[in-house]
Amino acid sequence: MFETGLWTRSLPTFAAGTLLAGTGIDLACRRGVGVAQRLADPRRRADLLSTYFLFAYTGTIVPTLPLGLLDQTMNQDVAPLILAVAVVATTLAGALSRPINAIT
Incomplete structure (x- = not known):
């Protein structure tokens, strides 16, 4: 949808694609944080989560x-x-x- 909005110069399609992509990223990130918290040793959880977010932000950049x-x-x-x-x-x-x- 995002790409279609760019090609057709349609603001509503572009905005819908952006919202859809943002929702997908949010769901994936929430799932990833949940798995990281479940698997992490409680004493090292902050280290694992900070590494997770470092890679997540790198993946968006x-x-x-x-x-x-x-x-x-x-x-x-x-x-x-x-x-x-x-x-x-x-x-x-x-x-x-x-x-x-x-x-x-």
């Missing part, structure tokens, strides 16, 4: 850097599309390579 570089070298419509395809491909590759009996 890193895609922005290539987007900025791509935006400088090509069309502003193509750069986000390339990034979106890369994110989807990485997500699918990670999901497909995940063991069937993974810890949930």
Whole structure:
């Protein structure tokens, strides 16, 4: 939806995509924090959670850097599309390579 909003220049679609993506990130982050708290030794929980948030914030920053570089070298419509395809491909590759009996 986010990408569709960019291509069609539709503010409502762009806003809906942003809200949908934000909701997905929030749900994933909440689940990750819950798992980290459950698995962590109570005396080391703060260390584990701070590391979790460090990697989570890094994960939100890193895609922005290539987007900025791509935006400088090509069309502003193509750069986000390339990034979106890369994110989807990485997500699918990670999901497909995940063991069937993974810890949930």
